[in-house]
Amino acid sequence: MGLFSKKPPCPICGGKISWFLSSKIEGEYICDSCYGKIDMEDDKKNHLTMQGFRDYLAFYEQNQQLKDKFVISERIDFGILDTKIIFDYQNKLFCMSKNPDKTVFEGEQLKYFTIKEDNTLLFEGSAAGIKRYTSTVIERAMAMAPQISQFMMNRQMTRTLDKLDDGKVNGSATPMQFFDIPEPFDKFNVKLCFDHPYWKVIKCDMDGPRFDNTTPDVNDYLRSYQSNMEEIEKLVAAFKTVAFPRAQEQSIGFGGNVGTVGTIQTTETPHVDAIEEIKKYKALMEEGIITHQEFDAKKRQLLGI
């Protein structure tokens, strides 16, 4: 038995087994082409038996029919790792890829989904309804304006002092200052829960907006947030179309059952003049940073009506 001794053919298709790094199931070598068909949760994949693999291949052949009839109606790009989700509205299908080359899910296999800003619920959807929770991100970003002005003033001051110093001592310039106060949230977290033989949960995330670390600006932040939210809204609408077409939508405000909403930042600013706040939001709406609905919701909330 030398290094190049022949491996037995693939027990599934009789094909050739590559001579290095070949995959095994229950100690038997499987050809790359058969093994490459596996698309299931890691835990299930790691415990796959030969019989389990044969059952999976039957499922795979069936799923091929869904791949064949898949017509892409909507494609949503998600996050920097380039997660893409495609939807087929006609056949009520979706697939976590840019082409229907991975497992295609039928809408009814999705039991529910949640979308959070870090750990704070933003959307929750199931056949029972699509719930939209009030986000505090916009006002928390706006509450950072004084810190940001302070940073910009300090930075300007340092620059001016450096200019006055110029030429006196070599290399004495103050190091560049960077804005390092954390954003109102880090990521949008999406969780999909299935009733499916090979998938229970799929999680993916999308980075929230970031402040520029040399010239942070609240309006820039809100503009990026707005475009992120447009993608999120598209995603929610797409899941509703394929999975919960009859679900009612409802908005849940601060009086709702979300314990994590209402963070330190918002409770620290109780002396807000409602009218002044509304004016600020109106300006944001006029600049196209927030929508008319968002403005109305904010107005009602501030006026307590």
Ligand SMILES: [Zn+2]
């Ligand atoms: Zn094979």
